[in-house]
Amino acid sequence: MNLKITSVLIANRGEIARRIIRSCRDMGIRTVAVYSDADTGSPHVKEADSAIRLSGTAPTDTYLRGDLLVAAARKAGADAVHPGYGFLSENADFARQCEDAGLVFVGPTSTTIELMGDKLRSKALMSEIGVPVLQGFDLTALTAEEIADRATQIGFPLLVKASAGGGGRGMRIVNEPAEVADAVASAKREALSAFGDETVFLERYLVNPRHIEVQVFADEHGNVVSLFERECSIQRRHQKIIEESPSTAVDDLLRKRLGEAAVATTRAADYRGAGTVEFVLADDGSFYFLEMNTRLQVEHAVTEAVTGLDLVRLQLRVAQGEALPPEALNPSMTGHAIEVRVYAEDPTKGFLPTSGTVEHFRVPERAGLRVDSGIETGFAISTHYDPMLAKFISYAPVREEAAALLAIALRETQLDGVTTNIGLLASILEDNDFLAGYTTTSFLDDHRELVANSSFVTDGVLARRALAAALITQVQTRDSAVAQQTIPSGWRNNPSSWGVHTSTQTCVYALGDREVRVAYAVGPSTAKATIDGADLGELRVFELTASTADLEMNGVRGLYEFVRGGNRVYIHDRFGSTAFDEVERFPAPDARGSRGSLVAPMPGSVQRVLVEVGSVVTRGEPLLILEAMKMEHTVTSPVDGVVAEVLVANGDQVEAGAALVVMQQEQIS
Template structure:
């Protein structure tokens, strides 16, 4: 039955909400956004034709309230609801609420979502129709002893998984029996927080498999098609960070087998719309059903790039009762596409989520490059929601070109104000093993140097950026001066004893605990400089200044010319060139007394909620031992001891809300034998 949609409520936020709005607008369909109090300034709330406020900030008070979303659709006159991904996109109760309200749910039926959302029932169905599955055990109503027995029957390593959700939440690898109880408890808590259902199960864990998924599409007229595979093997915390199509591990024969299995799964579920059937692929070519995502995937843009199809547009057409068009019923692949997810997180600090305000955001324009983002300058990164900020997608005739295009684009991207994984992603795309196609789910574990070196900057490059910062800062200081603007900033009528030359200037910048001193004396068009008292770093003794403004510096030294761009936020300075960027903290000449926590203090790495305190006063701990569990951005994070010693004071308790930098535990540092 055909239904003409005139207005769609987008029951989501961020980049996927913006993406849905684009396709709706292309089809002449009006859109209604929803936004929490934390998202009042979010771009998605402005870009829709109208928007409805959801009072509150936490997901449970806003984007996870099906009743509020349906009420918002009715209030705005929408006749359909698109759930996007995440939040309630795979919640059968929400789909049923939408259906009961007489609205069109852009996705499968509530019955299908309920069936495939229960990973235990869906695996049983797949086994019945001949799709290979991994052995699993439901833990519902089992005693601790029975859980241990079932785990022994499956064998280690195994996986604890949430039955009701995905995205890596509620998932733990267990390598031996002693880890089982804690893993089950942690997975249950995280599943309850993320999906409202604490049900978990055990499943055989394949070591170093590939994660392959197949995009399927079905209409109400009996058509079910495979739109080929995506490889999503490179992950952290069981969450994908790199996706590509086609997979380097899949040939035409295997592609047909995977596609047939995925279509069989969709038919068995009486599927409608866009869905993804996920498999693990062993090195012997065998594959096993993991789950079916009854929604659009984050990585749908990869499939759009290689097929030329608008998957959101197809969702809307199928939801209106239309037949899939010929180009979808007879799809073809062209070229290679790669997507990376840019997260607000710190890779070298255990991928902990980060927060802050986006001071500046600029991406390069390249043919074959697409950027879907949730942010713009001035946008505050909230700890209430998933930390993904943007997706970068490249498309080129061959894989190496797609990887090179994406790596260059990432290094040229200017995203200031929050720590991200951009450096890691660029390095990963340039890695020899990645370029050879050797990607498994253990890729980052096997390439820890990529993570540890993700923020590394060679001394020569760092020195040049610090110099550019100093020169541009001087121009800014001069431009803001009220009097005597023609005199160089910081000019003295007596030679400076600190610098290497008469009338030299000095600026000191810090990167974490490391400080860099820049001494310079400008005599246009040249300048004499030293970094930390040395003139020998990459020929920086003398340089030519080709252009210098309050925002850019075009400098040449030792025959190398580089253009630098500069963004300031208070005492923090961001310097960009074509190879990356560095954030410097300008060290004040006369700083206020320092109130930092002393060594041995355990401070909150991010705002969040204390889930469990694992120690008490008097506990003896070693460097790196877990002290408490903090929940932020819908994930649990273990906070470890910064020193070996004895717990002197515990300043928080379970359920305590803390801000970033708050002191949680005080330690007496001691030598532990």
Template sequence: MNSKINSVLIANRGEIARRIIRSCRDMGIRTVAVYSDADSGSPHVREADSAIRLPGAAPKDTYLRGDLLVAAARRAGADAVHPGYGFLSENADFARQCEDAGLVFVGPTSTTIELMGDKLRSKALMNDVGVPVLQGFDLTNLTTEEVADRANQIGFPLLVKASAGGGGRGMRIVNQPAEVADAVASAKREALSAFGDETVFLERYLVNPRHIEVQVFADAHDNIVSLFERECSIQRRHQKIVEESPSTAVDEPLRKRLGEAAVATARAADYRGAGTVEFVIAEDGSFYFLEMNTRLQVEHAVTEAVTGLDLVRLQLRVARGEALPPEVLAPTMTGHAIEVRVYAEDPPNGFLPTSGTVEFFRAPDHAGLRVDSGIETGSVISTYYDPMLAKFIAYAPVRQEAAALLAIALRETQIDGVTTNIGLLASILEDEDFLAGATTTSFLDNHAALVANSSFAADDVVARRALAAALIRQAQTRDAAVVQQTIPSGWRNNPSNRGGSGNSQTRVFALDEREVRVDYALDPSTATVTIDHGAHIEGFGELRILGLTVDTAELEMDGLLTCYRVVQAGSRVFVHDRFGSTTFDEAERFPTTDSRASRGSLVAPMPGSVRRLLVAAGAAVGVGEPLLILEAMKMEHTVTSPVDGVVAEVLVAAGAQVEAGAVLVVMREE
């Protein structure tokens, strides 16, 4: 029986909400957005046909409130609810609330979600139908001693995993018995915060496997089909950052076996709609069922690229009761697609999430490139939600071309105001091991230099960008001048005390902890850049200024013409060329004395909330001992003592919101 869907409430935010809106609009279906107070200016709110406010900012008060979402759908007169991914997309209670309210839930039934969302029950079911699974144990109601016994039975390393989890949350790798108790407690807290369910289990952990998943689709007419595999092995914190299809590790015989196992999984679960069956492939070629995600995946776009199918449109058609069309029942795969996830995070600094205002956002427009983003210039990146900003997807006839296209696009992208992982993603795509298809879940561990150097640029590149920034800043200064706009700022008619001409200028920037000093003159055009009081980088060949505006510079150095673009936000200067970007902090001409944190102060490495205090003033602690736990963007971060010493002061309380750089604890070294 077909259901009427004229209007869909999208129970989500950001990039996926915008993605769903696009397909709904193509199908003539009206959309209703929901938004928290923190998302009132989000693009998805304006792009929907109507929008309803969810008072508050934290997920538990807004996007995780099924009752508010159902009430919003009723109020808007929606026929259906699309959950997107994350939040309540795999919550059986929410699906049941929609069903009870007479709303079409765009996804499988609540019964199926409940079955496959319980990773312990789903693994038992897979074992019954002959799909290989990894050994594991439920920890519910077990004592500390019993947990330790189960861990020893599995052996090390092992994985603590949230039963209701996903996206790497509520997961901990344990390498030795002494780590089990803390890992279980931490995983439980994170799972409860992210999913409202603290159930965790132990599972055998494969070292250096491939993470392969299969996209399945099923309708209510007994049709179930595999839409081929995606490889998602390159991860950080067990969360994917690079996905591609097809996998370099899967040949036709293995693709057939994986597809058959995925279809068997969906059939055993009485599945409807889009789903993903996740597997790990060991080094010997054996594969094991991990879980089934009963929703659309973040990486669904790579499957769309190689099959030519619109998976959101198919979700809506199946939700209306239609049978899968012929092109889905006999799918084909051509070319190669790679997707990367752009996050607001700092890879060299432990992938800590970042926040702030996007001062400028621009992505290139290339054939074969697709950008699904949840941001625009002016977007505020808060600490309340997942830090993913956008997805970049490249499609080409062969893998090497897709990787090259995507790397170039990332280098050309401007996201100013927030630290991101763009540099790391581009470096991965250019890496020889990646291009050779040598991708496993240990890829980043084995390529630590890529992470450490992801925001690094050579001194000569920094120097050229600093010179461009200095010239553009002068153009901005003269443009803002009330009189004598043609005279360079700071000009005087006597020679400078450095022996230069009257139009010799100086700009001083900071790059991380280094000073970058630019001395230049415009007639004739000369320049010297000094980085951190080191050797001069000068000459640049013949410096020719071919174009100069308040935000761009066309400079010819050593006979090479390069175009630069600058975005200014307060004292921060973001400089871009075709090969990447550098962010400078412009030094004040007349700096005031700043108040620095006292010696021994431990500051917040990121904005967030104080989840737990683990020490009190007067406590003696050893180096590496946990002092408190911060939570930001649904992830936990433990602040540890850098010394053997005594806690002199604790300056925050549990539950407090803190900004990056706020003093948390003051230590007194023994």
């Protein structure tokens, strides 16, 4: 019998919470948000009809507390819970808590989640029904010697993988026997932190495959359907950053075979709702079952784009006991869709997570572009949660147009205050190999130059942006002056010849380790300038305000927009942006720490200190392990030497730039 859902508690945060709110509002369903102390100002809290605070900041105290979420649903009078993805979305105990409380869990039953969430049991079931799987072994209760033996049986390289959850958490590639023990221990810690379950297993690792997944849907009336495949091969740390549909590697015959295997998997699991069956695809066309995600996927938007279906709406309808509608039972796929995930991270520093306050956030409005975000201007990026900030999705009749639309939109996006991977994503979309469809899980390893140069700009572009920053800064300085405001700022919008220029002005900016010195003199309508002593040639200034500059340099004209965040200024044009740090005329003494100090590359918590004072270490040897945004990061020694000081202990919270260990470089005999 069908039931009517009137109010949904969203047991999640960020962009997925906002996405669920959107469909609920279209269906006339009230929404209840939950939020941690770190998310007090989050957009999803303001957009929901009501919200309930979860005291604390850590996921284990808030979004991973099923009892608190159920209590919040009861308090708000909700009759259903939507788990989104991540956190408890694939936790059978949480689904059971909802069921026991009389709440509709928008997803499969707790029994199904338990079966498919246990990747070892699900692989065994797939073998029984004839779906190909990769060889693997459960490590539960095995000794170190037994684990080493199982690894040898599988062969190298192999994968240590968390049995619960997904999203690349709790996964480690192991290339040789000596790495097994550390990889297992590290994967267990990360899995426990992200999913509350430290169970891991070993699995054969295919080198250079494609990652293909199939979106499935099932209802309580026996209907099961495949909504076609998504290509998710471009990844970092086993976590997807670009997804698309359809896949360039899948023809009609392979699509049929993948769909049949996915539907068989779904039926065997006695499934209900939205799910995704993931496969790895080898060069010879053979494919192997990886896992079934018993939830909505981050990349569901590309399926929505090519099918025209609202998957969240379908989830809610199926949860109410309805049968899948005709448009879902007889789906068609048209055009091409690509999604990219924008993360708070620095690709040039090993994809280290970053944090900060969003000083400014603006995305272009273009036909065929969709942006699902969890942030807004002024939002503080916390170190406690996944670093994904937004998803950009493009749709066009053909793949090349979808890629071009998305690349341009990314370069025109203004996201200031935190380092992101936007430049890398745009570079991938413009890369010839990507455009040719040569996408595998080793794409970033094979294109390291894209990662290394993701923040690179040519000297000409840098010069124009630096000059724009200097000129706009001068206008702001003049506008904020408390005396002699009538004195011209150095430029006036009067058409004339060069005439007499004002005295030369100089601004100095830091760009990473580089110092950029801008010297300029501005006349009535033209200007002269140098960057690091190099003449910039013929310049014209068409318009100059406290936030924009319309400049022409050597015949190239462009509009530059300015955003300030403290002593950092951001200059945007149609091709991207650059962040400059203003160098003070009279800087304070350097307080970055004593000579030899190793500092935290990002804010986080110290999980394990691996050395002590007096330890003799070699270059590259691990010193300690930090955890930030639910992932572990190993800090290694940059030199051969001796540990002179250890400034932190297990469990300490540290800010970016905090001194951790002081090394004394010595000749080791």
